[in-house]
Amino acid sequence: MAHFLYISDVFCPWCYGFSKNIAKIKQEFALPFEVYAGALVEPAVSLENRLKNSPNVQAFIDKMYSVTGTRISDSYVEMLYSDKAASIVMDSRKASHLFYVLKQFKPENALEIMEFLQKQFYDLGRDIFSPKIVHAFSEQYGVSSEAIFAMLKEEKIQADAYDETEKGFDILGEIVLYPTLYYVENGKHHFISRGYVEYEACRQAVVNTMQAVKNQQIEPLTVLMGKSCTLDGKCE
DSSP states (O other), X not given: OOEEEEEEOTTOHHHHHHHHHHHHHHHHHOOOEEEEEOOSSOSOEEHHHHHHHXXXXXXXXXXXXXXXXXXXXXXXXXXXXXXXXXXXXXXXXXXXXXXXXXXXXOGGGHHHHHHHHHHHHHTSOXXXXXXXXXXXXXXXXXXXXXXXXXHHTOHHHHHHHHHHHXXXXXXXXXXXXXXXXXXXXXTEEEEEEESBOOHHHHHHHHHHHHHHHHTTOOSOOOXXXXXXXXXXXXXX
């Protein structure tokens, strides 16, 4: 069945900035979305050390807003400078495990679940590994918190989550850039875009890709390359 594959990362702010655009793509094209979580922040790092390594937070926030129209909240900044910053950890592997578990309960909402976790961090300024996040998800989606906590402890599920992230790396190949969007038909992955891209450009790339696949076009389309931006606000 034809569908989209979206590879994102819970701790990728530019993916969070892209969330409104990708939601429009889902709504307009009405195709299923398969979503994999990546490993952007590996090894894990505390917010305190992240701030030491990337001290120009305001430049990052200003640049992201100018590029995406999405503003990182004051709550996030307060979290960075809080007394808890040393104990709050950015760990993409652990976040990918959490995402994988949550989407087992609502697989049709995988895209929304990724946004849910990104919003908890970059908008609400919360530690996504706090039990409060599971309870918030439970309340929003009508899922048992106990069932989620139990699944998080399952070794097989943890291994499956790890394998899915690795599968994402295999699909991405040499260029690992979040977010990346593919159109998938008959088991073949067709690149649409990499990095943050404007909605209209992404929409047109989707149309072009779907048309090329329909026409069995042999020549590969040029991948839509978005901005590659750092936490200091620099974009290339």
